[in-house]
Structures are given as C-alpha cells and as structure tokens.
Amino acid sequence: MMPKVVRKFVIPGDVIAVGDYRSGSYIERRDNQYIALRVGLAEIGRDEVKLNPLSGPYIPHVDDQVIGKIIDITAFGWQVDINSPFFGYLPASFVFGKEFSPSTHDLSSKFKIGDLIAAKVEAFDRTRDPQLSIRGPGLGKIPKGEIVKMSPTKIPRLIGRKGYMIKMIATQTGCELKVGQNGIVVLTGTPEGIVKAANAIRMIEQEAHVADLAKKIQSYLSGGAS
Amino acid sequence: MSAVKKNYVVETIRKAQMKELFMKSRRLDGRALDEFREIKIKTGLIEKANGSALVSLGNTQVMAGVKVSTGAPFPDTPNKGMLVVNAEVLPLASAYAEAGPPDENAIELARVVDRGVRESEMVELEKLCIVEGKLVYTIFVDVNILNVDGNLFDATSFAVVSALRTSKIPEYKAEDDKPKLTGEIIPLPVRKTPVSVTLARIDDILIVDPNAEEEAVMDARLTFTTDDDGNICAGQKGEPGTLTPLQVMQASDIAISKGKEIRKIIMEATG
Numbered sequence: 001m002m003p004k005v006v007r008k009f010v011i012p013g014d015v016i017a018v019g020d021y022r023s024g025s026y027i028e029r030r031d032n033q034y035i036a037l038r039v040g041l042a043e044i045g046r047d048e049v050k051l052n053p054l055s056g057p058y059i060p061h062v063d064d065q066v067i068g069k070i071i072d073i074t075a076f077g078w079q080v081d082i083n084s085p086f087f088g089y090l091p092a093s094f095v096f097g098k099e100f101s102p103s104t105h106d107l108s109s110k111f112k113i114g115d116l117i118a119a120k121v122e123a124f125d126r127t128r129d130p131q132l133s134i135r136g137p138g139l140g141k142i143p144k145g146e147i148v149k150m151s152p153t154k155i156p157r158l159i160g161r162k163g164y165m166i167k168m169i170a171t172q173t174g175c176e177l178k179v180g181q182n183g184i185v186v187l188t189g190t191p192e193g194i195v196k197a198a199n200a201i202r203m204i205e206q207e208a209h210v211a212d213l214a215k216k217i218q219s220y221l222s223g224g225a226s
Numbered sequence: 227m228s229a230v231k232k233n234y235v236v237e238t239i240r241k242a243q244m245k246e247l248f249m250k251s252r253r254l255d256g257r258a259l260d261e262f263r264e265i266k267i268k269t270g271l272i273e274k275a276n277g278s279a280l281v282s283l284g285n286t287q288v289m290a291g292v293k294v295s296t297g298a299p300f301p302d303t304p305n306k307g308m309l310v311v312n313a314e315v316l317p318l319a320s321a322y323a324e325a326g327p328p329d330e331n332a333i334e335l336a337r338v339v340d341r342g343v344r345e346s347e348m349v350e351l352e353k354l355c356i357v358e359g360k361l362v363y364t365i366f367v368d369v370n371i372l373n374v375d376g377n378l379f380d381a382t383s384f385a386v387v388s389a390l391r392t393s394k395i396p397e398y399k400a401e402d403d404k405p406k407l408t409g410e411i412i413p414l415p416v417r418k419t420p421v422s423v424t425l426a427r428i429d430d431i432l433i434v435d436p437n438a439e440e441e442a443v444m445d446a447r448l449t450f451t452t453d454d455d456g457n458i459c460a461g462q463k464g465e466p467g468t469l470t471p472l473q474v475m476q477a478s479d480i481a482i483s484k485g486k487e488i489r490k491i492i493m494e495a496t497g
Contacts, residue, residue, distance in 0.1 A: 069235060069237050070235075071235045081235070112238065113235060114235050114236060114237055114238040114241065115237075115238050116237050116238070116239055142239070143239075144239060145239060146243075147237060147239065147240060
C-alpha cells in the first residue's frame with residue numbers, strides 16, 4: 001500500500017539521502033547528495049525527501065489558513081501581524097469588493113487595530129509581503145476566544161493525521177479550536193474546557209517528536225492526570 | 227513596502243479579557259493588582275567593573291555596571307563627586323528595539339532612575355571630593371536592558387541601586403591636584419536604598435509592575451521612588467492619560483508600602 005518512509009533526526013550539514021529525489025524546503029542538493037539545513041526530522045520516501053524542522057518561524061505558503069491581528073490600517077488595506085518575519089497584507093478590495101474606493105469606504109468600520117482575523121494566504125513569493133484574503137468558510141473576524149500560541153513547526157502534530165488529534169481535543173473538551181498554520185490557536189468553550197485544551201496543546205508542543213502522542217493526549221483528556 | 231513594527235498591539239479580545247479580570251481584582255498572568263513579579267538580584271557578576279548587578283523582574287532582565295574614576299566636578303557642585311546613569315536597550319532585547327544611540331524612552335528611563343538615586347541622596351557624594359573644585363570621584367553607571375517585558379523603570383532602578391550598594395572603589399589621594407592611587411580598596415559610601423515603584427492606570431484600575439502587554443494598554447503611568455524613611459524623593463508621570471488626585475494619593479501609598487517589601491529584597495541580595 002503506502003511506500004515505506006524512512007525517518008531520521010538530522011542536524012544542519014547531515015546528508016539525508018544520496019540519489020535522485022524531489023526535495024522540499026530546508027534541504028540543499030549538492031551533486032546527488034541531499035543536505036539538511038535545519039535541525040529536524042527528515043523523511044525519505046520512494047522518490048521524495050522532506051525535512052520537518054523542530055523549530056523556526058512561520059514562513060507563509062499559499063493556501064495556508066493563518067490567524068493574524070490587525071496592526072495598521074492604510075488607504076487600501078490592512079497590515080496584519082501573522083506571527084512571521086513577513087507581514088500579511090489584506091487589500092480592502094478583497095473585503096469590500098471591486099467597487100472599493102478609499103473615499104467612500106471606511107476601513108476601520110470592518111476591522112479595527114487589534115482585531116483578530118482568520119485569513120488565507122492568497123499569494124506569496126518572498127519578494128513581496130504575503131497577500132491575505134478572507135473569502136472562504138470560517139474566515140473573517142474572530143469575535144471572541146482564548147489565544148494560545150505554539151511553535152508553528154508543530155502545528156501539523158496538533159492537527160494530526162487527517163485532523164484526528166484536533167477532532168479528539170475538540171470532542172473531549174467541548175471546545176471549538178480555530179488553528180492558524182502560523183502557530184496561533186483560538187479556543188472557545190467553557191473555562192474548564194479551555195484550560196484542558198490549552199494544556200493538551202502545551203503537551204503536544206513539548207512532546208511533538210514522541211511516538212504514540214495521540215494515545216498520551218487521549219489518556220490525558222479522558223480524565224487521567226491533570 | 228514592508229512595515230516596521232512600531233509598537234506592540236494587544237489583541238482586542240485579550241484587552242477585553244484583561245479588563246474583565248480587573249473587575250475581579252485579578253490579572254491575566256494570575257497576579258493580584260498590587261503584586262510584583264518575582265524579583266531576582268545577582269551582584270558582582272562583572273569582574274572588571276567596580277560594581278554590577280543583574281536583575282530580573284519576571285521576563286524583564288537588566289544588567290547594570292558601575293565604573294569609578296576621577297575627574298573635574300560639575301561647576302555648580304565643586305565639593306561633590308559626579309554621578310551619571312546611562313541606559314541602553316539592546317537590539318535583541320525586544321522586537322521593537324532598534325540598534326543605535328538610545329532613543330527618547332531609554333533617555334527617560336536613565337533620567338528617572340538617575341533622579342531616584344540622586345534625590346534620595348543615596349550616595350554620599352560629598353565624601354567623594356578629593357580637591358574641592360578640581361578633583362572628585364566620577365561614578366558612571368551603565369545599564370543594558372537584556373530583555374524587555376515591561377516595567378523597565380523599576381528593574382533598572384533595582385539594578386542600579388544593587389550595583390551601587392555592592393561597589394568597591396580604588397582610593398585616590400591628591401598630589402599637586404593630580405589623582406594618585408593609594409592602593410586601598412574602599413566600599414562606595416552609600417547611606418540609603420531608594421526603591422522605585424511603577425504603577426499603571428488602565429480604565430479606573432491601578433496596577434503595579436505592568437508587564438509589556440499591560441503597558442501596551444495602559445492609559446497613564448506613574449513612578450514613585452521612596453527612601454528608607456518612607457519619603458517620596460522622586461516621581462515621573464508618563465503616557466497621555468490623566469490621574470485624579472485620589473489616584474495619585476493611592477499610588478503614593480502603594481509605592482511606600484511596596485517599597486518597604488522590595489527594600490528588604492535588595493538589602494538581602496546586597497548584604
């Protein structure tokens with residue numbers, strides 16, 4: 001069924017594999033050697049090598065869902081802090097439509113400085129700031145909730161295979177979790193549920209590299225040690 | 227076009243939670259309204275300085291160093307030693323700090339701390355005169371902010387006071403109005419321990435020791451420095467918001483009582 005994937009821990013300079021592969025981010029090819037550029041977990045598949053770094057900032061990718069806060073309003077859009085070295089930019093025409101004009105529309109009537117939004121990365125090529133959009137289900141202003149930050153590199157573990165982990169946390173704590181790929185999670189629910197979910201997120205962050213993590217979280221959530 | 231981070235923006239949701247908790251006399255980090263974060267003081271870490279102190283106040287971290295030398299006195303105080311406090315925020319201390327000469331906030335910080343030390347007459351400057359009008363001891367206190375998480379005023383003040391209290395200086399005598407080392411090492415003459423307490427007003431609530439998040443939300447800021455006898459010897463008000471006379475009185479009471487507690491911690495750490 002699934003091709004066998006070899007995983008190993010690497011540090012910068014380590015040769016991950018030799019041969020001919022497709023390679024992802026944080027990997028440099030020299031002749032036919034694939035060299036790691038970060039500390040992390042390398043995955044060697046049949047025709048692909050990947051490196052998941054253990055830590056690092058959030059680097060935007062097109063179609064990522066991110067949670068950001070409005071930090072500035074310009075004439076044509078909003079500046080958004082997306083917990084990254086890059087600032088997000090949400091153009092006003094994406095919110096008000098094609099007929100947007102700076103003289104007739106008031107940007108602060110929609111989003112004020114300090115507001116939290118869920119958005120999608122529409123375009124990003126590293127030469128300009130990533131462009132965001134709020135068109136799509138579940139996107140837009142986040143009116144309430146508890147903000148929890150975690151390392152962006154560990155978000156895939158929080159989501160789990162096919163969303164298994166996150167669904168488990170949501171059903172067991174009765175919380176709703178809104179996850180941004182940039183390492184920001186917003187929880188809504190009962191105070192006890194929020195505390196429990198936040199603790200589970202802390203656990204995942206600290207033990208992201210541990211096998212059987214799902215089982216551990218499951219036993220924590222179902223009432224064991226708190 | 228890339229934006230530069232100007233100042234810390236607190237999420238609207240978080241602000242609302244903060245204010246909601248104030249109504250229950252609690253804060254986002256679990257502290258009471260008049261509770262300081264944990265204060266840790268280490269002294270004598272820099273061997274080449276005459277005195278030094280590393281202070282952490284929660285995540286705020288400040289290093290102060292004292293260097294003593296000789297020079298000409300200020301013309302208006304010919305019989306007193308010279309004392310200068312200078313502060314700089316290192317670029318790595320915060321996402322909002324810039325490299326380069328100290329900005330206006332760092333200058334305000336140094337001046338407020340300097341004022342507390344000077345006006346409490348902590349250092350016996352008249353004992354630091356060698357030849358009146360010509361030769362006195364000069365004391366330079368240099369402060370580096372290592373990490374910023376709010377309330378730099380108090381952290382810096384604790385660091386400067388701790389460094390001065392543990393300073394040992396080389397003794398000089400005058401020979402034809404020129405300084406000459408006697409070879410003796412003497413402690414810096416200090417008589418008082420000024421303690422600075424900073425309060426922030428958010429809506430109608432007064433809190434002590436605001437962290438970075440609370441500083442980003444505060445309407446007004448008030449710093450009082452008190453001496454061992456509970457006298458207020460320096461003050462500074464910041465930010466555009468106003469304070470009522472009652473709030474100022476409350477703040478001064480808190481500054482005096484908190485000052486007593488913190489003075490004990492400084493005394494313990496500096497022997």
